[in-house]
Amino acid sequence: MSADPSAHDVWDVGAGYEAYIGRWSRLVAREVVAWLGAGPHGRWLDAGCGTGALGDAIAAQAAPAVVVGLDRSLGFVAHARGRTGGAGRAFVAADAQVLPVRDGAFDAVVSALVLNFVAEPARMVAELARAARPGAPVALYVWDYADGMEYIRRFWDAARALDPAAAALDEAVRFPICAPGPLSALLEGAGLADVEVRAVEVPTSFRDFAECWAPFLAGQGPAPAYAMSLPEDRRAALRDAFRAALPVAPDGTIPLRARAWAARGRR
Structure with a gap:
């Protein structure tokens, strides 16, 4: 197993x-x-856009003039372009820690499930703040891995019981x-005002165990990559646990x- 946990990301x-x-x-x-309650016809930046989930919500709810999605993964950018292309949507391969945008170019800057996977989270939040115009909202969200994301939490509890090295x-x-504490500190450290952190809870229901287990066989993310790194017998034992x-x-x-955990502040 690699000594660098990020090798499984x-x-x-x-x-x-x-x-x-x-x-x-x-x-x-x-x-x-x-x-966020941002007004219509704004320019939005979605940093670390992945497959376009957050951008889709912006397009459906916020009546934006444009949504620019940036992601370091060429595969994700291609997937997002293929399913959500059209007027007002653009996707670019770029690093959220070095945003290729002008200072103050956007009316809202957001990011979903990316912050913890970058090498320098403080640098990323500073870049998000830089991209926002004065007074604009800057927001992000991440999973509560310690306790609240039950799907991943139960996987790792089972994995650790079988393999202490999985910790x-x-x-x-x-x-x-x-x-909440570290997220608040990061946003405040980037100079954002009126910082708030709140919990957002959603159901993650599966029709049966086959649907629940199948995503771990696709290798996308730390837990699935770990599952697929195991020999077949150990993967079967993990599946059963x-x-x-x-x-x-x-x-x-x-x-x-x-x-x-969702965090927001104001430039």
Whole structure:
């Protein structure tokens, strides 16, 4: 196993990401866009846009003039372009820590589920603030890996019970930044005013265990990449331990919840 946990952070296949996390991010995105309450006809920047979940919510709810999505993954940019192209939407391959935009170019700057995966989170937040015009909202959200993102939490609990070395890859261990205190400090450190952090909870329900397990076989993200790094017998043992840890409703569905921490400030 690599000594560098980030070696397991694989992000390049849009369909695999959608099945794993993208569909749940879309539910959070709707809540966050409504929370910002930005006016219509604005220029929005979506830094680390992934497959376009947050940009889709902006387009549907905020009547923007333009939404520019930036992501370092060429695969995600291609996926987003293929499914959401059209007037007012643009996608560019770029690093959220070095945004290729003018100072104050956007009326709202947002980011979803990216902050904890960059090498320098403070640098990224400073870039988000730089891209916003004076008075504009800057917002982001991340999963509560420690306790609130049940799907991933139960996976790592099962993995760690079988393989203590898996603890080094657990997002709850790797990303203590995904909590209200550190998020507030980051936004305030970037010079943002009126900083707030709130919890956003959404259902993450699966029709059966097959649907629940399949995303871990696509290799997109730390937990799926870890699962696919295992030999077949150990992966089967992990699958069985994960299944045993899940709640199952009388109709066979698996009802879980996910909590994200959303943070906003004003340039």
